[in-house]
Amino acid sequence: MSTDAVRIGAEPGKVARTVILGAVGLVFAVPILAMIEFTFRAGLGGGYTLDHWAALVDPEQNTKYRQLFTAIGNSLVLAVVTVAIVLVILLPTMILVQLQFPRLRRPLEFICIVPITVPAIVLVVGLAPVYGVVVRIFGSSAWTLAFAYGITVLPYAYRSIQANLSAVDVITLSEAARSLGANWLNVLWLVLLPNLRRGILAASLISVAVVLGEYTIASLLNRANLQTALVQVSKSDPYVAVIFALLALGLVLVLLLLISRIGSTRPGRKRT
Amino acid sequence: MTDPIHAHPTIEAAQPGATVELISVVKDYAGQRALSGVSLSIRPGEFVALLGPSGCGKTTVLRCLSGLEQVNGGSILIDGNDVVDVPVNRRDIGMVFQSYSLFPHMTAFENVEFGLRMRKVASGERRRRAAETLDLVGLSSLASRYAHQLSGGQQQRVALARALVTRPRVLLLDEPLSALDAKVRLQLRDEIRRIQTELGITTLFVTHDQEEALAVADRVAVMRDGNIEQIGTPEELYLNPTTPFVADFVGLSNRLPAHQAGGVVTVLGRELALLGERQPDGPVFALVRPEDVALASDGVPATVLASSFLGSVRRTQVRVSEDLILSIQHEVGERPQPGDRVHITLKGRPVSASPRV
Missing domain, CATH: 3.40.50.300 (P-loop containing nucleotide triphosphate hydrolases)
Incomplete structure (x- = not known):
């Protein structure tokens, strides 16, 4: 555990830290503040108004934004299905490899990291004919995009889970549980998953963040998600597009904060 | 109490x-x-x-x-x-592992209960037996602690209780x-x-x-x-080790060049009975325990190299010849100093022997 003792020379001084943080913060803050300011503009003539924000909740304007809300719904469904793919396929595979097939760890890691090296646009070229088949089996609903997203989030999800998996002695824990009479289902449910909670949550939240920010694949495969809809709307109503971009940004920020919170709490602390 | x-x-x-x-x-x-x-x-x-x-x-x-x-x-x-x-x-079976194996997300008590839960023991009975077993290992007071709040020894005690609770x-x-x-x-x-x-x-x-x-x-x-x-x-x-490996592995042994013939080992000028496996006649290493060697007024001359106090006994290293160093265990009262010229003698107990290659 880290101590709060000051180590002289080990880290930048208070002034240097403030300057660095300030400069970096400014780089991020300026465009965001500009976006916020933009959403309150009345028009090219100048002046400020709340109309653009109010329009979002105005029932009369509802039809205008329907497309956007549908897209948001699509994106949320995609996020859920993608997370489900990660939890149902990747997680058990990783646990199984860790416990029973340690030799397959390297190959699995390699396979899971590959998607990060392939640009989305290249991925789509390969995915297009695959989706010809997918459409025939599952139809062309937006959620089928999750199959592709399940692959693009692999590197992030793998890293988060593996970090947790290596920090816990899953082999000894499961052997101990087995020797106490637990079957494999109990080992997984009562012993392994609670100890992999942090990795699982981090993987899920990162997956959600990636899915909400995805544009290329959805756009090139002609599916509507949050990002494609934003681009669409921005062509007719730039204010609303920026408002939604801000909201999406806020949501991802909240997710990231959650991840770091989960990462810093130790298991078991909750009840002491 | x-x-x-x-x-x-x-x-x-x-x-x-x-x-x-x-x-x-x-x-x-x-x-x-x-x-x-x-x-x-x-x-x-x-x-x-x-x-x-x-x-x-x-x-x-x-x-x-x-x-x-x-x-x-x-x-x-x-x-x-x-x-x-x-x-x-x-x-x-009940098992205790080398590495700490308590379930980190459970308290000591919940860890102990685990085996009973797997056996579907009713909760009242479960709690009673878990408490009883924690008591047996002397950790009742730490029942609500998590593994990371326990010392290594306490963790192994809980692990022992966890293994024993299912009888x-x-x-x-x-x-x-x-x-x-x-x-x-x-x-x-x-x-x-x-x-x-x-x-x-x-x-x-x-x-x-x-x-x-x-x-x-x-x-x-x-x-x-x-x-x-x-x-x-x-x-x-x-x-009574039956093989040289056991004689060597169990307890400390000096390996002294010796000669074996017909069940008699000749070492440092003394003839001793052979223990365990019979070796072919010829040169062997005799495995002599430190407590079977004594400091004496006459015998084989040696020089003291070091002497360490071990509580109830003292162990002294002596050099007998260029390539022969011996460990002797003796009373604490005798305090040989490094460099002292001493004499050593074998007490005459039977020894094991391993082939000299």
């Missing part, structure tokens, strides 16, 4: 320990033979230690017995029933003390023996520490290269 029920915590009606029998157990790891036909029989309630250098197969024996490893040949009988095909979770037929201990510091190790070692005696549970204890094995076990099996080299009481192993 003075409540008589709590003063003598017992696990009620602990079933008398089981008989354990390993018959010609063979185990291969990726083509490498780890166990080449190990046979071992443990009486009900007996405490047997498996002792040997690392890689000798002692942990493999324990894992085969627990069911964590599948055997490639032979049979394993618990109370006469072959358990080779019984999965680990149905073998009814298993056999208790398997896989070097449970090796991660602990010396003082705690001694304490817990004695406590394990006390609890084992109290419960009468058949116990197999794996260790590479010969002192630990000799101190705690009814019988010790010394293993080497996937075989049991000798099994006997600690006294038998120490005083």
